[in-house]
Amino acid sequence: MPDSINRSSLLKWLVDPVQSTSGVAKRAYRFVGDRRAWLVPMALGVALLAISLLGLWESPDDFFFAYLVGWSFLLTTALGGLFFLVFNHLTRAHWSVVVNRINEALVWAFPLLLLLGLPLLFGMHDLYHWTHAGLYDPGSPQYDEILAGKRAYLNTPFWLVRMGVYFAVWTFISYRLYTLSLRQDVRADPEIPAALRSTSAWGLPLLAVTTAFASYDILMSTDPHWFSTIFGVYFFSGGALGAVATITLVSLLLQRTGGLLQGVITPEHYHDLGKYLFGFVIFWAYIAFSQYMLYWYGGIPEETVWFQHRLQGGWAWHSAALVVFHFLIPFLMLLPQATKRAGTVMAVLSVWLLGMHWFDLHWVVLPVLRESGGFHWLDFTCWLGLTGIFAGGLMYRLSRHPLVPQGHPSLHDSLQFENMQ
Amino acid sequence: MFTLIQDLKAQVGIFESDADQVHGLLAEFPDPGALLHAAEAVRAEGYRHFDTHSPFPIHGMDEAMGLGNAVGVGVLTFFGGITGCVVAYLLQWWTAAVDYPLNISGKPFFAVEPSVPIMFELTVLFAAFGAVAGMFALNGLPRPYNPLFYSDRFRGATDDRFFLHIAASDDEFDVEDSAAMLQRLGAHHLELVKDDGTVDA
Numbered sequence: 001m002p003d004s005i006n007r008s009s010l011l012k013w014l015v016d017p018v019q020s021t022s023g024v025a026k027r028a029y030r031f032v033g034d035r036r037a038w039l040v041p042m043a044l045g046v047a048l049l050a051i052s053l054l055g056l057w058e059s060p061d062d063f064f065f066a067y068l069v070g071w072s073f074l075l076t077t078a079l080g081g082l083f084f085l086v087f088n089h090l091t092r093a094h095w096s097v098v099v100n101r102i103n104e105a106l107v108w109a110f111p112l113l114l115l116l117g118l119p120l121l122f123g124m125h126d127l128y129h130w131t132h133a134g135l136y137d138p139g140s141p142q143y144d145e146i147l148a149g150k151r152a153y154l155n156t157p158f159w160l161v162r163m164g165v166y167f168a169v170w171t172f173i174s175y176r177l178y179t180l181s182l183r184q185d186v187r188a189d190p191e192i193p194a195a196l197r198s199t200s201a202w203g204l205p206l207l208a209v210t211t212a213f214a215s216y217d218i219l220m221s222t223d224p225h226w227f228s229t230i231f232g233v234y235f236f237s238g239g240a241l242g243a244v245a246t247i248t249l250v251s252l253l254l255q256r257t258g259g260l261l262q263g264v265i266t267p268e269h270y271h272d273l274g275k276y277l278f279g280f281v282i283f284w285a286y287i288a289f290s291q292y293m294l295y296w297y298g299g300i301p302e303e304t305v306w307f308q309h310r311l312q313g314g315w316a317w318h319s320a321a322l323v324v325f326h327f328l329i330p331f332l333m334l335l336p337q338a339t340k341r342a343g344t345v346m347a348v349l350s351v352w353l354l355g356m357h358w359f360d361l362h363w364v365v366l367p368v369l370r371e372s373g374g375f376h377w378l379d380f381t382c383w384l385g386l387t388g389i390f391a392g393g394l395m396y397r398l399s400r401h402p403l404v405p406q407g408h409p410s411l412h413d414s415l416q417f418e419n420m421q
Numbered sequence: 422m423f424t425l426i427q428d429l430k431a432q433v434g435i436f437e438s439d440a441d442q443v444h445g446l447l448a449e450f451p452d453p454g455a456l457l458h459a460a461e462a463v464r465a466e467g468y469r470h471f472d473t474h475s476p477f478p479i480h481g482m483d484e485a486m487g488l489g490n491a492v493g494v495g496v497l498t499f500f501g502g503i504t505g506c507v508v509a510y511l512l513q514w515w516t517a518a519v520d521y522p523l524n525i526s527g528k529p530f531f532a533v534e535p536s537v538p539i540m541f542e543l544t545v546l547f548a549a550f551g552a553v554a555g556m557f558a559l560n561g562l563p564r565p566y567n568p569l570f571y572s573d574r575f576r577g578a579t580d581d582r583f584f585l586h587i588a589a590s591d592d593e594f595d596v597e598d599s600a601a602m603l604q605r606l607g608a609h610h611l612e613l614v615k616d617d618g619t620v621d622a
Contacts, residue, residue, distance in 0.1 A: 293537065
C-alpha cells in the first residue's frame with residue numbers, strides 16, 4: 001500500500017493534480033461507477049460548446065456575453081465552494097466531513113477555469129467598454145473624462161496581471177486543501193488537520209479580497225461608469241448558494257443514481273445542507289436588496305442608472321422573476337424542516353437554485369448588451385456547455401479518490417451526526 | 422366540553438386528578454438510561470398521560486415518550502412572522518401616507534423600498550414572539566403550582582434524580598397495577614401523590 005500521493009502528469013494536473021488513490025479507499029467509500037460518470041457530461045459539454053462556436057461566427061458579441069455569464073457561473077460556484085470548505089475547516093465543523101470530499105472536488109476547478117476563460121480574451125473589446133482606446137484620447141470624439149480618470153486601474157495589462165494573481169491565489173489555496181486532504185486518506189498524520197486549518201486561516205482574508213476585486217474586474221466593469229462597493233459580497237453570496245446547491249446535488253446523484261455512500265450521507269446531513277441553502281437564499285436577497293435600497297434612497301443618477309436599465313423594457317420581468325424565484329419561493333420551500341430532509345425536494349431545489357444563480361448573473365451582465373430582456377440561444381449553450389465540462393472534471397476527480405476523507409479525525413462524529421430536534 | 426378542555430390540558434402536560442383526589446404515581450429511577458427505558462416501556466403498555474423529569478435533557482427521550490416533533494411552535498412562529506410583516510407594512514403606510522403625510526425631498530409618501538427593513542425587523546420580532554409564546558403555551562407554562570411539588574424527593578429532579586410520573590387521569594391507570602409495573606421497570610422508589618398534599622411512599 002502506498003503511504004503517500006503522487007503528482008499527475010501535466011495535462012491531467014489541470015483536472016486532478018493527484019494520481020488516483022482509489023486503491024486505498026475503504027469499500028464503503030470507493031467509487032464503483034464506470035468512466036461514463038465523467039465522460040458523458042464532458043462530451044455533452046464539448047458538443048454544446050462546439051454548437052456555440054457557430055454562434056461566435058454569426059454574432060460574436062452575443063457569444064462573448066453568453067460565455068462570460070456561463071464562465072462566471074462556474075467561477076462563483078467554485079469560489080463559493082472554496083469559502084465553504086475554508087470555513088468548515090476553520091470552525092472544525094464535524095457534520096460536514098462526509099461531504100468534504102465532494103466540496104474538495106468542486107474546489108479544484110481553477111486551472112481548468114483559467115483555461116476555459118482564455119477565449120474571453122478575444123472578446124475583451126466587446127465585453128469591456130473600457131478597453132476602447134478612443135476613450136482616453138482628449139482629441140477623440142469618444143473621449144470619456146470619467147473613464148479616463150479610472151484608467152490607472154481599468155487598463156488591459158493591469159487587468160491581466162490581476163487575473164493572474166487571483167487565479168494563482170485560488171489555485172494555491174485549493175491545491176493545499178485538496179492535496180493535504182487526499183494525503184490524509186492514505187496516511188492519517190496528526191499534522192494534517194492543523195495544516196488544513198492554518199491554510200484556511202491565512203487563506204480566508206486573501207480569498208475575501210481577491211473575490212471582491214475579481215467581481216469588480218470581471219462583472220462590474222462590464223458597465224464601467226457604474227460602481228457598487230457591496231458588489232463583491234453580492235458576487236460571493238450567489239456563489240456560496242451555488243456551491244451548497246452543487247454539493248447537495250452531487251451527493252444525491254452519487255446516492256440515488258450511483259447507489260454509493262448509502263448510510264454515509266443521511267437526512268441529518270441534508271438537513272444541514274438545506275439550512276445552509278436557506279441561509280444563503282436569505283443572504284443573497286439581503287445583499288441584493290441592500291445594494292438596491294441604498295441607491296433608491298440616494299437617488300443619484302450615476303448610481304441609479306444601472307437599476308433603471310434593469311427595471312425597463314423586458315428587464316423588469318427579469319428583476320421581478322429574481323425576487324419571486326430566487327428568493328420568495330425557495331425561502332418558503334426551505335422553511336419547514338421536512339423539505340430539508342427529503343432528498344427529492346432537495347434535488348429539485350438544488351437544480352432550481354443553480355438555474356437561478358445563472359439567471360442572476362445573466363441579469364447582471366446582459367443588460368449591458370441588450371436593450372430589452374429575454375434570452376439568446378447562445379446564453380444556454382455556452383452556459384450548459386461550460387457546465388458540462390466543469391461537471392465532468394468534478395466527477396473525474398471524485399471517481400479517482402475515496403468519496404469521503406476517510407482519514408479525517410472527525411469522520412466518525414460526522415457519520416453519527418444528528419440534528420437537535 | 423369539560424373533557425375537551427381536559428384533553429387539551431393533558432396534551433400540554435397538565436393532568437387532572439381523579440375522583441379520589443389521586444394525582445398520580447411518581448417513580449424514581451437510578452439513572453438516565455433506566456428512565457429512558459422506563460419511558461419506552463410505559464408508552465408501550467399504552468399509557469399516554471405520563472411525563473419524565475430529569476436535571477438535564479436526555480438524548481432520545483422525545484422518541485421514547487412518543488412526543489414527536491414540535492411542529493406547533495414552527496407554525497406559530499410562521500404566522501407570527503406573517504403578522505409582523507403585514508403590521509409593519511400597514512403601520513408605515515398609514516403613518517406616512519394617511520395620517521401625517523410629509524414631503525421629504527420629493528420622495529413618495531409611501532414606497533415599499535424603504536419600508537422593507539422595518540417589514541423585515543417586525544417579521545423577525547413577531548416571529549420571535551410567536552416562538553416564545555407558542556413554546557410557553559404548548560408546554561402549559563407558566564405553571565407555578567404542580568401537585569408533584571408535595572413530594573420532598575421531587576426536589577432532586579433539578580439536581581441528581583430521575584423521575585417518571587404517571588397521571589391518575591390516564592385510562593390505563595390503576596394504583597396497584599401501575600405501581601407493580603414501575604417496580605418491574607426498575608424504579609427504586611415509588612410515591613402516590615394526592616391533591617390534599619399527602620404523599621404515600
